[in-house]
Every structure is written in structure tokens, then in C-alpha cells.
Amino acid sequence: MAGPISSDAKPRRRLSRQDRHEQLVRVAWRLVREEGTEALSLGRLAELADVAKPVVYDHFGTRAGLLAVLYREFDARQTALMDAALLDSEPTLASKALVIASSYVDCVLLQGREIAGVIAALAGSPELEGIKRDYRTSFIEKCRRVLAPFSGKAGIPAAGLWAMLGAADAVSEAAAMGDISAGQARDELYETILALIARSQRRTG
Template sequence: MSSTPNTEQASTSPRRRLSREERYRQLLDVAWRVIREEGTEALTLGHLAERSGVTKPVVYDHFGTRTGLLAELYREFDARQTALMDKALAASEPTLTSRATVIASSYVDCVLLQGGEIPGVIAALAGSPELEKIKREYEAVFIEKCRSVLAPFAGAIASAGLWAMLGAAEALSYAAASGDITAVQAKDELFETIAAMVSRNARGGPRGGLAVQP
């Protein structure tokens, strides 16, 4: 009598049912993988269901629409970026050099951690008024965080400069992600952009590497 394991029985053994939170995590992970391997245009709810090994109603139950899925992907990216920046700020010195380095490094690092997927998500966001609104809301929060972090060195920073800084951050990060420039080059250039913006706005306050006065 053969001692070979009953592979059919093993293959038909019931798998553990994922909790809603575990399924949500799985779907987002697969969604990022689809974007990385096939591009953003390939990311439909139906295709996500197929790649995840679930039925379409499961995916629709979690995200509702493709717009909802893209919004969740962007929210996850933003949350990761915020956590990375907050952790680095908490460990940084109260100097312009240190704080500007944190802003530049955390922004570029977060994009690189997500690889080439996030530019496609950003492009998709721009194609939908609903998604563009979500993106702008998160960008406004980032702008205000940077304004607060840099205020001790420049006083009130004009919004135009902060939005220009964000535009540079996106462009440099995506150039690094695509290999057009190195991560170090992206961080260095963004640091210089931030430092120059602060210098233009400074009105007799601390400059350069000076510490924040108590």
C-alpha cells in the first residue's frame, strides 16, 4: 500500500476564513501588486477579485467602487508618510538643518518605499474630481504640518512657497522612483528648496542651523 500522502485530501482541506480586517489588508496588498506589475489602468474591482482569489461581491463590499479603492490606497500612502515624518521629527534636533532634512528625507523615502506604484495612483487621482478633492485635502494637511515645523525659523511662511515646495517634493521623489536621479540627489535638492524658501521668508528670526530659542 502506497505511503504517498493524499494530496487531493490536503488540497481540499478547508482554509481558515480571514477576518474582515485581514481580508481588507490582503486586498490592498494585492492592489498595490497589480499596479506594480500591470499598471494602474489594470486595477479594476473585478481584476482585483480575480488576483485575490475572491468573488467580486467581496471586493465591492470593501471598496464600493474603483474610486473608493484608489482613495483607500492614497489614504494608506499618506498615513505611512505621516507616520514616517512624525517619527523622524520627534527624533530630530530643533534646528532648521535638522527639520528640513527630515521633511526632505521622509517625503522621498516614503515614495521610494512604495516603489513605482504611487505615481500611477496620483495620476489616477487627478482624473477624478472626487479623488482630486481627497488628494488636495491631504496635501493641505501636509502643507500645514510643514508650515508649523518651519515657522520657528521663518515666522509666517507664504502658502505659495509651501505649495512650490510640495510640487518639488513630488517631482523629485518620482524622478528618484523612476531612476532618473538618485535618492540622495532628490533629498539634497529638496532640502535646498526648503532652506531657500525659509530664507526668503525669514524676518530676523533664527536662520540656518540655529536652534529654536526657548
Template structure:
């Protein structure tokens, strides 16, 4: 599977184009969370770690919530690309589709390590930022609805079942990150959850 690791941060001493600077700031943010925890991530601390002035960081994110939302979006974009590629390359069977989604979802969270659960927890603390998370959740559920429609009867999986599947995916991946279950156990349980979800519609 492709790695979720972001490219190395550019040198903070150079004047960078806006997009390159954003990439650098996101990379430095992930490292700060990994090394010091989500609570330590502030715009001021990010500016210090990136070797740039605070106004530059505020120009990109506006406030800490904007930074957290950007981090979640960064993770989701990479996760979506990996899952989409895995689904496209898989065989057109329920087991194959369920298998690649389970593996890709768990692997992506594990690759990001303990950083993403902290970001997700922080996102839940603000209604505005929780709305960002909800947007990506809905997109994932819609994607799964389309993927599994050919195997369901009558060509649909109930939304409640898809939300339950997503909750299981998050819980299992975070338990694997914490070391409470193994990576293989998380994948297998999510795989079986998806299979059972679709089979119940028949």
C-alpha cells in the same frame, strides 16, 4: 529609516475579519500595480488575484475610485507616520528639520516604487478623488507650516511657498523613481528648496 512595505497578505482562502480583509486587499492591489500597472487594477481583477468573490471587493470599495482613494490613504498614513517620527527625533534646528523631511518624503515614495505615481495620476482623473488627494496635501502643508514656523519671520511661511515646496517634493521623488535623477540628488535638492523657502521669510 523604517520601511514603507506593508505586511504580507493573509491567505485569501480564510474567512477574515473586515479590517484584515481590507489589509489583504490593499496589499494585493499594490502588488498588482507593481506587476501589471495601475490601468490593470480593476475590482474584478483584484477579486481574482485575492481569491475572493467580487461582492466582497465591492463591499469594501464600492467602485474603482474608492479603491484608488483607499490606496492613496494607505500610502499617506504610512508616509505621515514615518515623517512624524523622523521630525520628532530630529534636533530643533532648521537644517535638521528640513533634512529629515526631505529624506523621509523622498524615501517613502521610492520605497513604494512606481506604484504611487500611477495611483496619483489616476486620482487626478476624477474630481471626487482629486479632492481626497487635496485633503492630504493640505494636511501636509499645515504640518510643515507648524514645523517651520519657529525658524521663519514673522513666524510663518507663505502658503504659496509651501505649495511650491510640495510640488518640488512630488516632482523630485517621481523623477527619482523613474531613474532620471539619483535618490541623493532628489534629497539634496528638496533639502535646499526647504532651506531657501524658510530663509526667504527672514
């Protein structure tokens, strides 16, 4: 039986549907952080949030639905963080590359180790794997647009962008696990982006 973790034990009050949804998502993230993704179930979430099970089922439907919501929230946070930083950045390759590297790593670190568990759980469902792939494709296209002004005439190869994303995932996870520092993760990803653009400038077709 799972050990107790802190709960939102407060006098009950009727929340709006949106407020209740946000509360359940917060509790779900804490559950993943403190007990692991394996412990995440709608029943356990209802227990920790101090609500009836039908309330949780009404919001998420299934465990897969809950996982999808958590991943989409992470996606939205990462996108907002990067978009805001890109707007404030200088129109130089160094500035844009630094924003991409820092935003990606920082968002993973902000969410902590729990996002790795959610991402791993997504692989168990074709539907959820599709959600993850859609986000990754969108991220790659955004990077292509941001970096296009600095690339060679032939553009940035798709394989290079996917390799960049793989590096981003690897160094961010390593930083979240404490295997490398956040600064090392950002620096390595930054250098990877610069190398990608340098290679594109040497392409002839």
C-alpha cells in the same frame, strides 16, 4: 489579456474583515506595480486575491473607492514616517528640513512607481482629486508649523510652501523613475526648504 502575475495562492481560510481588507490592499498594490494602474479593477483584484467579486465590492464599492483607499494608505504611511522622524529630530532648521526632505522622498521610493499611477488616476475624479488636495493642504500646514520657529516675522508665504511641495513631488518622482538618485532628490529638496526659510527671513510683510 493581461499576463499572469504572482498570486496569494494558499489554502483558503476565513479571514476577519480587517485581515481581508489588508490582504486586498496588498494585492491591489502588487497589481498596480506589476500590471499598471490601468489594469486595476475590482474584478481583476478579486481574481488575484482568490476571492469572490462580491467580497471586493463589499470592501471598496467602486474602482474609485479602491483608489481612494490606496491613496489614504500611502498618506497615512507618509504621515507616520514623518511624524516619528520629527519627534526624534533636533530642534534646528537643518534637522527639521532634513526630516521633511528625507521622509517625503523615502516614502515615495518605498511605494515605488505604483504611487505615481495612483496619483494620476486620482485626477480623473473630482471626489478623488479632493482627497489628494486635502492631504496636500494638511502636509503644507504641517511643514508651516514645523518650520515656523525658523522663519522671519512675516512668516512663510503660502506660495513658497506650495512651490516646495511641487519640488518634493517632482524630485521624488524623478528618483522613483531612476532619472536621479535618491540622495540627489533628498539634497535638492533639503536645499529648497532652506532657501524658502532664507527668503522668509528677508520678508518685511
